[in-house]
Amino acid sequence: MTKPLVFVPHRIAESALALLRERCEVDYRDIEEKLDDASFAAGLQRADGLMIYSRHKINASVLEKAPRLRVVSNIAVGYDNLDLPALTARGILATNTPDVLTETTADLTFALLMAAARRVPEADRFVKNGQWNEWLPSLMLGKDVHGATIGIVGMGRIGEAVARRAKGFDMNILYFNRSRKPEAEKALGVQFTSLDDLLSRSDYVVVMTPLTPETEGLIGERELALMKSDAILINTSRGCVVDEQALIRSLTERRIGGAGLDVFQMEPTPKDNPLLSLPHVVTLPHIGSATRETREKMALKAARNMLAGLFGERPENLLNP
């Protein structure tokens, strides 16, 4: 029996590659960079399975060049890069990698919140640029995190993990979600409220919702205007959940206190994005789940999903309805 062919157009953990190779042929490209379009299309032409990071967009026109494709295994929890109806219409299974990155992404979210609150990157630049000539009582004054109110928009797995961290900092925790989470309310003391109420009461607004047609632009001009003038917006989910132009206006006019952003409307964000020159904005290059341990766990999970899909079992993290 011929083995199925899995196309992996970039580097993954050795352990995940070895797992795939036990049962499949693997067209593997040991590169970090995104493969050029022509080589990607050539690989896709022959592939039964495709394993990708979310930087690859898979839509109907891409699928036309994939006559044999049966499984797309996303090495990410977010899957806004996949056109699920188009995949389902062709009978192609789609999977993602939840759970294994929850705690890691929550760590980064909290790191970003702390960095923005206490101006860590700005203070680091200040010292390294040789500007620290004298200790001054009001040097780099920030904003307290402990005891403050945090508003979590989207109480999924990662939202709950952020809430657990916030509880350790004695924060007052509000959340807004499609549905109430009575268990989280009991275990973490989090309080469900409307989006508008959350925005107007929070010192830190943390955007944790996946990008869907319903959440695109969820935080726009009106919502930003509801935030306190010293509140800080943190986004580690997807850039398009926040209206970036409205955010730029709000930050430039100092209508909110600052922002911590791991994600942008366009990635990589253009070098002339005004957000990059605002001192009260901390920016990161979409590294929420980027630890060595978690990247390996994500690749292993994606490989297991791939094998299940190709060999007739139901993948643990199947996305198709």
Ligand code: DGY
């Ligand atoms: C995820 O897993 O969705 C991360 O944001 C990486 O794309």
